[in-house]
Amino acid sequence: MKDVIIGLEVHVQLNKLNSKLFCGCSTKYHDSGPNTHTCPVCLGLPGALPVLNRTAVEAAIKVALALNCEIAEQTLFYRKNYYYPDLPKGFQISQYDYPIAIKGNLVIEGDGERNIRIRRVHMEEDPARLVHKGPIEKSKYSLIDYNRSGMALLEIVTEPDLRSPKEARQFLNKLRNILEYLDVFDGYLEGAIRVDANISLTGGARAEVKNISSYKGVEKALSFEIVRQKNLMRRGINVVQETRHYDEARGVTISLRTKEEEKDYRYFPEPDLVPFKAKEGVPKIKKTLPELPDAKRRRFVEQYNISEHHAKVLTSEFKLANFFENVAGKVDTNQAATWIADVLKGELNYRGLGIDAFSPKHTIQILRMLREKNITEKGAVQVIRALLDEGGTPTEIVKQKGLLKVDVGEIAKAVDEAIKENLAAVKDYHAGKDEAFHFLIGQVMKKTSGKADPDAVNKLLREKL
């Protein structure tokens, strides 16, 4: 069994900033037409000059601090020179030597905790977006949308510490969660995250897989790459060092270029920007850092007395954690944790929805009805499903669907009837057959259309028998 060695270069767009990295253009272009959020700077017009967005620098420092990085005393921008139609200046303003932060780490929880080291965090500008008519090989022309050009990107580079595609996925989930806690990133927007992955098996050369643009894609691309490299090795063929492209539609990686063909980006310091002292801002920025996932998880366990497992699920998304805290103050915390983490989250996942699709108010109402035994657990699940699928309010749904629980008098009546109508089963019960008892319970539930409290039915039936 060969060891898998994976390192990631994750590009995240700081898409919650108000303006782009080097100009005043708005970042809120996702619902607008192409080329509507541009200016001489992000179009790379002759004579236009970049001006660094200080808020973007603060956001980068926040992220770096959350990843336990060392912030650079002094940092500067470089030009990365290459020709591509999505690059309006013929170079990308990026960082090279002296990145804004180095040497951090992130702990992921898979089968036990694993420490993943972060090598560096640097800032750079996003190129424009290319749109092809039809598939890229057959397309006669490409269209360019410069709305994305100049958006602030963070490149987060790990050490080769990941050991499986699953861990890579866990790393990305955790990273995304932290970025959302910091309120600098919305992972749902187009182009929010792009990943390049370096992967090798022990004894083989490393391949760099570029252009992975979804969380699931990372796991798939890496799994494909492991199989490909293993097959080569099994057949005695050398794995060569190369750059490969991930084709999302087909789920395969394709060779782009080998090491000999690697590009020379001719990095040199950007003369239009001045070096700046990053570390100076750290004490002030530190004060604005919110509670991060790990700290929140520990607090949830302590403050709400819920299980470690529930705390982990609830803090895995910033919005979910807030949702829980809204509900937890109003009802029993353990009940809230169970219903939100296990039931509601499951129903949402099944429908591909986020927590935004449900209201804390409705959750409180449902949990109260449950507590006061007005509805059964099964009934509560039905209410949640109906709210997600059809809308409305919990009280309306309970009324419409007749989910209100049956009172004890009615249960007693149904028990009497069931006994009278099934004397054979009664006889079997007395003969010691358990199934007969279950059969009778079933009969009572049927008569009460499943709305009777199972505990009450059980108790009454035993008494009457």
Added chain:
Amino acid sequence: MMSVSEIKRRMEEESAEETIQSLFDKIERSKLNAFITLTKEQALEEARKADKNGTRGLLGAVPIAIKDNISTKGIQTTCASKILKGYVPPYDAHVIERLKAEGAIIIGKTNMDEFAMGSSTETSFFGPTRNPHDLSRVPGGSSGGSAAAVAGGEVPIALGSDTGGSVRCPASFCGVVGLKPTYGMVSRYGLISYANSLEQIGPFGCSVEDVALLLDVIAGHDPRDSTSHVMKKNRYVDELKDDVSGLKIGVPEEYFEGVDKDVDNAVRDGITLLEELGASCSEVALPHTKYALASYYIIAMSEASSNLARFDGVRYGLRLEKDKDWHTTFSEIRAEGFGEEVKRRILLGTYALSAGYYGRYYLKALKVRTLIKQDFENAFKKVDVLITPTMPCAAFKIGEKIDDPLSLYLADVNTVPMNLAGVPSISVPCGFANGLPMGMQIIGGHFDEGLILRVAHTFEKHAGVA
């Protein structure tokens, strides 16, 4: 030549419209080829408005010419290159906004060496500009069109840009005054970059007073240029004084090596004149001068190779008849659109930045740059200004040096160190040799514009060169 005050007087006597119309008449008859684009209709329209509503600002209705590498909204801006022919910027450079705010009227865009790469204005796609003092000679470069237009009386003031001498060289060759400001004094926003870490926009005029006035208009902090300096607003024109008493002049002998006898004599006479007016003079050493030219060309070409990468025909500029695949298309456009000298500098700059050569060339050039800065810092501990010849010779013949790029590069030997150090320097006419003007260069420490303008003004008053 006509000064700003003369043209203002003329506009009062006649009208702004008639005055500006007469300039266009002159330009249209001219053999200088100083302009690439004339903005006659807009200029006359603004002149009529000024006649009707009165003028405003420091340059009310004063006509001005702009080097064609400074972006002007709605006016073609080509950098004298085929690749930008027809490019009309959708925005104004910072200096253009300032000129408009002070009431100036742009009459046209001036010829230059392609992308400001040259010292003779011969590499322009639109043909060479001629020297008004001798039509068979070059006006110097790269801002040759601006200098020739002022010298030829086609406009009173003009803007150029100076990356390694591109304002001072043509000022010297054409017998006008030209200033390269301290790096960071004038915003580069809208100046189409050749070598960003070296260049500044600078004023031309027929007198030191006009150059000071124009500097007052264009200087000042601009948040859109991160290298622009935060400073208090100066009024240099009000500070001009006829006084050099007590001034300490430094003379670096390195700058007189290989200089033509006539130029050498004229500049030394100039220094003697200033001594007679109360200044003292001493020799100073700038020991790293001999490395300046090599360092300058490596830095300038490296930056240029990156700055000019954006000209790929995708968004603006030259497009060939038929598009092919990406690599072929942009390569063919660049092969067709750029001239020889531009290609040479892109290739050399690309080479200097390549992996394995970066340390040997670019990094080393930066180190030399630091040493040259220190040379100036040390010199200005002892003296107030430095005086040298601007150019080692007077204007040469069109075609004389164009096939020998190295000899052209060598002509910049006295002007590039100031760009490397970021210090200001001004070229003032200091005499004629065989009917050709020569320039004297006065160099100051960072932001010492007030001082070098005063020295130049005093010299101009007493030298009687015209």
